[in-house]
Amino acid sequence: MAAGVLAIRRGAGGALIAAALAVLILGTLAAVAWQARGFSALSPWDLRAIWFTIWQAIVSASLSALLAVPVARALARRRFPGRALLVTLLGAPFILPVIVAIMGLISVFGRNGLLNEAIRALGLPELSIYGWQGVILAHVFFNLPLSVRLILQGWQSIPAERFRLAESLDFGPRDIARHLERPMLRAVLPGAWLAVFLICLTSFTVALALGGGPKATTVELAIYQAFRFDFDLGRAATLGMVQIAICVLAMLLSRWIAIPSEFGSGLDLGRQISGPPGWRRMLDNAAIILAALFLLWPMLAVTLRGLPQIPQLPAEVWSAALRSIIMALISACLAVTLSLTLALSIAANRSRLIEIAGMLPLVASPLVLGTGLFILLRGSVSPQAMALPVTVAINAIMALPFGLRALIPAARDLRQNYGRLADSLDMHGTARLRLLILPQLARPLGFAAGLSAALAMGDLGVIALFPTDIPTLPLKLYQLMNSYRIADASACAVLLMALSFGLFWLFDRGGRLA
Amino acid sequence: MKFRLFALACLAATPALAQDKPVLTVYAGDSVTSEWGPGPRIEEGFEAFCNCDLQFVTGDLLPRILMEGSGTQADIVLGLNTDVTARARASGLFAPHGQDTSGLSLPISWDDEIFLPYNWGETAFVYDTTRLENPPDSFQALLDAPEDLKIVIQDPRSSVSGLAMLLWVKAAFGDDAPEAWARLAPKVLTVTKGWSEAYGMFTEGEADMVLSYTTSPAYHIAAEGDETKKAAIFPEGHYFMAELVAQVASTDQPELAQSFMDWVLTPDFQQVIPLANWSLPANLPQEDWPQVMRDLPRPEKTLFYSEDEAEAMRQPALDEWLRAFSQ
Numbered sequence: 001m002a003a004g005v006l007a008i009r010r011g012a013g014g015a016l017i018a019a020a021l022a023v024l025i026l027g028t029l030a031a032v033a034w035q036a037r038g039f040s041a042l043s044p045w046d047l048r049a050i051w052f053t054i055w056q057a058i059v060s061a062s063l064s065a066l067l068a069v070p071v072a073r074a075l076a077r078r079r080f081p082g083r084a085l086l087v088t089l090l091g092a093p094f095i096l097p098v099i100v101a102i103m104g105l106i107s108v109f110g111r112n113g114l115l116n117e118a119i120r121a122l123g124l125p126e127l128s129i130y131g132w133q134g135v136i137l138a139h140v141f142f143n144l145p146l147s148v149r150l151i152l153q154g155w156q157s158i159p160a161e162r163f164r165l166a167e168s169l170d171f172g173p174r175d176i177a178r179h180l181e182r183p184m185l186r187a188v189l190p191g192a193w194l195a196v197f198l199i200c201l202t203s204f205t206v207a208l209a210l211g212g213g214p215k216a217t218t219v220e221l222a223i224y225q226a227f228r229f230d231f232d233l234g235r236a237a238t239l240g241m242v243q244i245a246i247c248v249l250a251m252l253l254s255r256w257i258a259i260p261s262e263f264g265s266g267l268d269l270g271r272q273i274s275g276p277p278g279w280r281r282m283l284d285n286a287a288i289i290l291a292a293l294f295l296l297w298p299m300l301a302v303t304l305r306g307l308p309q310i311p312q313l314p315a316e317v318w319s320a321a322l323r324s325i326i327m328a329l330i331s332a333c334l335a336v337t338l339s340l341t342l343a344l345s346i347a348a349n350r351s352r353l354i355e356i357a358g359m360l361p362l363v364a365s366p367l368v369l370g371t372g373l374f375i376l377l378r379g380s381v382s383p384q385a386m387a388l389p390v391t392v393a394i395n396a397i398m399a400l401p402f403g404l405r406a407l408i409p410a411a412r413d414l415r416q417n418y419g420r421l422a423d424s425l426d427m428h429g430t431a432r433l434r435l436l437i438l439p440q441l442a443r444p445l446g447f448a449a450g451l452s453a454a455l456a457m458g459d460l461g462v463i464a465l466f467p468t469d470i471p472t473l474p475l476k477l478y479q480l481m482n483s484y485r486i487a488d489a490s491a492c493a494v495l496l497m498a499l500s501f502g503l504f505w506l507f508d509r510g511g512r513l514a
Numbered sequence: 515m516k517f518r519l520f521a522l523a524c525l526a527a528t529p530a531l532a533q534d535k536p537v538l539t540v541y542a543g544d545s546v547t548s549e550w551g552p553g554p555r556i557e558e559g560f561e562a563f564c565n566c567d568l569q570f571v572t573g574d575l576l577p578r579i580l581m582e583g584s585g586t587q588a589d590i591v592l593g594l595n596t597d598v599t600a601r602a603r604a605s606g607l608f609a610p611h612g613q614d615t616s617g618l619s620l621p622i623s624w625d626d627e628i629f630l631p632y633n634w635g636e637t638a639f640v641y642d643t644t645r646l647e648n649p650p651d652s653f654q655a656l657l658d659a660p661e662d663l664k665i666v667i668q669d670p671r672s673s674v675s676g677l678a679m680l681l682w683v684k685a686a687f688g689d690d691a692p693e694a695w696a697r698l699a700p701k702v703l704t705v706t707k708g709w710s711e712a713y714g715m716f717t718e719g720e721a722d723m724v725l726s727y728t729t730s731p732a733y734h735i736a737a738e739g740d741e742t743k744k745a746a747i748f749p750e751g752h753y754f755m756a757e758l759v760a761q762v763a764s765t766d767q768p769e770l771a772q773s774f775m776d777w778v779l780t781p782d783f784q785q786v787i788p789l790a791n792w793s794l795p796a797n798l799p800q801e802d803w804p805q806v807m808r809d810l811p812r813p814e815k816t817l818f819y820s821e822d823e824a825e826a827m828r829q830p831a832l833d834e835w836l837r838a839f840s841q
Contacts, residue, residue, distance in 0.1 A: 479548035
């Protein structure tokens, strides 16, 4: 870890990692295209898929961002018992394995779900979760927590002194919004929106399970089809290119909108800001309660269904769980080292290219990535021997963009507020890391580590061409489902959910206590 | 699958080869090699007499083989589906199986010299008798059913059974297939990526019927003692699906691979199939099937397209399907 950071002195480490990422993601794409002897044309259905993908990603990202602002504001300015736990819990849907989340959403919003039962009892027409509305509902469910966390971090990055100053100047809520909150949102929202937009761009399983039919076909499914149905690697490569092109465009756009909020530094005494009383308090309470209901209810439903079955889980599931935990921890270490190095170097030289490279993993199709790696490594090593390191590395790389989103703003502030002081004290290398960077970035670092570990835990290892001999927990879940053992699968889902969340909680809490 | 013997401490993926025994590498699908599939018993059964080490490699079968070409490590590929044989054959990577297929326990005759079926089933809609009082008794009745009867199907672009349904509708309705899809579309609750997601939705009570197999109820009866799941049998017929095994022409273990192929059709292998794969054995007389499989209602009529017909039909049928859902 230190070695990676030591290389940062002049941002060299970051540039190196960024270059490696670009080579990996674009190189695998090139390998697929080379295998296919070029890119091939898209069908009209593909164009429809591209259009639907962009449209639903825009709607999902905008809704997530829009709904996240009142929730984040309420959490930032209100204190109540269990608040810290709630903040952590609200992060849970984002790290849920997709298949588990869909189970939960269906048990709440499905035809047979609790909500529709209540609606039927009232004699109203049913709500259907299947169709574009289901895709968007699921995406908001997944990504609202991420948006809330990123925006909440923005709120917490405004030094408490600013709020106290505002108070002494008799600022009303409107003035606070104008001078403090809006500039902060202007800095934070585009990044949060972008992250969600990109996640929804490559979403695959959600659209398939809840999309209601081929109208809701995403680019990732078209890639899957090109691979599995048509063996048309050229089309897969073209679609992979399209995904990356959309990503780069969206990034440039959001960079253009975002304006850094320069609040300067405070003493970080952790004094709490006081929220306005009256109807605004009611509104804040409503935002918190509604968000908690929406996000926690599906998870509760999954838990209640699977919990009684846990004692009957076969032994293989437990050993798979242990293996998954170890892999997740290794992935998390790797991801945090990489994202810290990248974030510090982005903060140091504001290089747009490095930042774009850091976001690329979000839009790399796992299928293209896996196949490209397979083609590249085919001649030199046996895929069996590569399966494990490749899976761990890909998991770490896939989690990078999330770590970056949390770390970049913090690293920028750090540089701006303490950079000159640290330079004048000639504080470099390990001393700078130990005394300044780690303590100051503990929160986003913990958050990033927790996210990486949890995401790695829930990943199915979509690397279809690498033999999946590593029986991870998500794989066991699928195998149980594939052999009709639905009850065992739901117990396995609870275990997977608990472990993913447990890992996230450990790191996230650790970061906040550090 | 040596992996399970591994202490977690040495997570390094270096298969501990039994150096003194020749290795037979079998590429197989995930459902085969899982603890709850037939894989472990196939491995055990073959190693009992072959004096070799059978190693499964799990993953995507055909894409992987096509990319590895003749440099592949695979000696045997187990679990290919009838819908990819044309592609697989064209690659020239597979060698003849050398078995007599005249007396197989299949509803169709099989004369393919390369791909050997080791189990089979038919597509069918499965329902729950406690939730659906009057299940449709024919495909036409399903099309005519009220729109509040909801079914879940799989996407033909990502799922084997989804593709089989595409061909099923084509075989049952011929040129009227687009109209059949148009009538079915409003009843389709959603289209999932794979079989397991759809089946899960059905067991959760989300949908009244799910696209699955005629043999699905056997699992519920045998493993859960639950008699309420049934497959609706349609007089229009049901589409035949088989899983196939083939040996790789470039194998470095030709004798071992051949002896595996010779073993597949023996009772020793075939008896593993019904209760581990929940499908029907390809070469076992009906009186030797487990009672639960013998009691299942059988379709009168089996529909099946030859490889070339299916290959020619795939894309047009998919376009029809997409159009029906894009209305």
